[in-house]
Amino acid sequence: MHFKFTGRLTLIAAATFLTAAGTAMAQSGPAGITQTMTVNQGGSVDLSTPSGAACTAGGTFSAAPTCATAGTTTCNIVYNGGPVMTAAKKLRLIFYGNSTWANAAYPLITAWAGGIGGTGWANVLTEDTGPGGTPFKNAITNSGISIASYTAAAPPYFHGTLGATLTDANLQTIVAGAISDGLLPLDANSLYMVLTSPDVTETMGGSAFCSAFCGYHSNFTIGSTSVKYAFIGDASTQCPFNFGGPFCFAQCTSPNNNPGVDGMISVMSHESAETFTDPLGNAWWDSRAGSPTAGNEDGDMCNFVYGTGLLTAGNGSKYNQTWGGHNWLIQQMWDLTAACVNHHP
Amino acid sequence: MKTRNLLVSLTLLAVPGYLSATIVYNNGSFNSVDADEISAYQVGEDFNLASSATVNEITFWSLEQASNIACGGACSGYSGSISWAIESDSSGVPSGTILDSGTATGGAVTRVNTGSSYLGGTVFSDTFSITNFPALAGINYWLVLHNGATLSAPTTFDGFYWATSNGGSPDPYTGQSMFLTGTNAWQDTGNEHAFELLNVAASTPEPGTIALIGAGLVGLAAMRRRRS
Numbered sequence: 001m002h003f004k005f006t007g008r009l010t011l012i013a014a015a016t017f018l019t020a021a022g023t024a025m026a027q028s029g030p031a032g033i034t035q036t037m038t039v040n041q042g043g044s045v046d047l048s049t050p051s052g053a054a055c056t057a058g059g060t061f062s063a064a065p066t067c068a069t070a071g072t073t074t075c076n077i078v079y080n081g082g083p084v085m086t087a088a089k090k091l092r093l094i095f096y097g098n099s100t101w102a103n104a105a106y107p108l109i110t111a112w113a114g115g116i117g118g119t120g121w122a123n124v125l126t127e128d129t130g131p132g133g134t135p136f137k138n139a140i141t142n143s144g145i146s147i148a149s150y151t152a153a154a155p156p157y158f159h160g161t162l163g164a165t166l167t168d169a170n171l172q173t174i175v176a177g178a179i180s181d182g183l184l185p186l187d188a189n190s191l192y193m194v195l196t197s198p199d200v201t202e203t204m205g206g207s208a209f210c211s212a213f214c215g216y217h218s219n220f221t222i223g224s225t226s227v228k229y230a231f232i233g234d235a236s237t238q239c240p241f242n243f244g245g246p247f248c249f250a251q252c253t254s255p256n257n258n259p260g261v262d263g264m265i266s267v268m269s270h271e272s273a274e275t276f277t278d279p280l281g282n283a284w285w286d287s288r289a290g291s292p293t294a295g296n297e298d299g300d301m302c303n304f305v306y307g308t309g310l311l312t313a314g315n316g317s318k319y320n321q322t323w324g325g326h327n328w329l330i331q332q333m334w335d336l337t338a339a340c341v342n343h344h345p
Numbered sequence: 346m347k348t349r350n351l352l353v354s355l356t357l358l359a360v361p362g363y364l365s366a367t368i369v370y371n372n373g374s375f376n377s378v379d380a381d382e383i384s385a386y387q388v389g390e391d392f393n394l395a396s397s398a399t400v401n402e403i404t405f406w407s408l409e410q411a412s413n414i415a416c417g418g419a420c421s422g423y424s425g426s427i428s429w430a431i432e433s434d435s436s437g438v439p440s441g442t443i444l445d446s447g448t449a450t451g452g453a454v455t456r457v458n459t460g461s462s463y464l465g466g467t468v469f470s471d472t473f474s475i476t477n478f479p480a481l482a483g484i485n486y487w488l489v490l491h492n493g494a495t496l497s498a499p500t501t502f503d504g505f506y507w508a509t510s511n512g513g514s515p516d517p518y519t520g521q522s523m524f525l526t527g528t529n530a531w532q533d534t535g536n537e538h539a540f541e542l543l544n545v546a547a548s549t550p551e552p553g554t555i556a557l558i559g560a561g562l563v564g565l566a567a568m569r570r571r572r573s
Binding site: 087103111114115117118137139140141143144145146147182183184185187322 | 382386502529532533
């Protein structure tokens, strides 16, 4: 088995997140797969220990972006010449965990995924053109097959049972298994999102979900096809909102009365934007040495930043986007000339 | 007895109006690669005829999953109705201007299990008649489909998809998908979708053919008279 490491894996940190020069990470993968991955976040991760305390109150909104000066030369992402997912894109949703959670999560996540394409939020990404200025198409659909993969062998049956303690290699096995089992197509223009229920833990390169990250995206290859995937977990029991500690969602009462899944949707927005604009780790990110935002992709620039002027839903929660028949509180996106924004133009 | 059966058969042949189907546009059969959901969504696929023709029948290929998380376990699949529309083009997406539309319900849709399966589902061909649509050569149109009685009314996810194909010719655009809950716009799926447009005509035999059949009938009647 041959493993080649050429990509770049990015995390959405659960707390303060310092970057360092790229650190190659060797990792075994499922049979028949060539994995390409490099971690650019280095070893300087400053985290608090998650308390596991129950979500009790409030939320943190409108946190200042890492770089508050809009679109200056000191704070920005730059193009590094690599491929960008400029064509129409599909989100392939893989629900991993218990079926009760999955059945509650599915309608919300599908509504988010169904409506995100063409929105003002997605339109921000059109600034991030591909090689030679190839236009970025903001068409995003999830109308392809989505599957469930339960830890128990409940229908639809999934390739193997990996249990509730996952590694990054397991994620690749899940994605590759869904493809090899014929449940999902092999498609270079798709982002395969592995979404886990609250009881599932995940580790990647010595870091763990809810202590170091809320989600991440990466890639590997099957044959000659680049497979982009992301991990996003429901943090509602492992690191619920707690002041001063790591958190993966912003408020205890959320727009859709499901804080864990609403939090996932914010992270999914972040990871999907980064995957589309920097799928292999060599396109849109701040590669400038000494920059205050060095190492950041577009999502990182507005990590857990929701903006001002938030709207209030009927249940008292805050939101900043509406589509697919739902309100959402999702992270803002980095505009190359205007910093963190909700939409473009 | 044999002669009587033959006479009946020949008489049936002589009745003007047996059906002949001509494919006027072929976007390809299913390619077992992908599929796009058409219950919570409506999906449009473009077509462009080389020669003007009247379309009065549509065949498309669907993919049905027996189970999916979206269905909460078992999927209901085909709703019993396919709503459809032919729309004009607006810069690569369906314009919203409906040129022809309808709903095929129950027995109006002929469903044939192809015996093929992929992506955890089974492929069916679905055929239904439409009111005559005079498609003009060289014009981009969109065929829009939805698994439900009303084109724009969302239904729950029920494991019913429009199978993809390798596309037709000419075929300037890939298929578009619109999520039906909330206010949404068409999104490029990057896929072509499997369908054929047909013209089914009642053919009338040529006068010479009628004369030949008539002569045969007369001959057979004479034979029968001699035997009796």
